[in-house]
Amino acid sequence: MKVAFWIVVFVVVGFFGVGLSSNSTPEGKAMTNSRRAIEVCWDEQQRKSLDPAQQRFIAGACESMEAKFVAKYGHKP
Numbered sequence: 001m002k003v004a005f006w007i008v009v010f011v012v013v014g015f016f017g018v019g020l021s022s023n024s025t026p027e028g029k030a031m032t033n034s035r036r037a038i039e040v041c042w043d044e045q046q047r048k049s050l051d052p053a054q055q056r057f058i059a060g061a062c063e064s065m066e067a068k069f070v071a072k073y074g075h076k077p
Contacts, residue, residue: 035077038065 041062045055069077 031073034065034069034072038062038069038077041065 041058045058045062050058066077
């Protein structure tokens with residue numbers, strides 16, 4: 001029983017370790033920065049002070065950023 005517990009602990013710790021280390025690589029940091037830029041873009045697009053034409057223009061830019069992200073990383077942000 002104790003061996004099974006330690007195997008489960010080892011697997012869980014290993015899983016989180018791989019996840020954390022992938023974010024500390026240059027590509028992981030670039031991906032995180034790209035995701036954040038897309039989030040900021042959509043936040044700006046939703047500002048109430050913009051008229052509908054400006055919102056559509058910004059939405060197009062955000063969608064373009066998302067398409068580039070998918071092309072580069074192979075999945076949605």
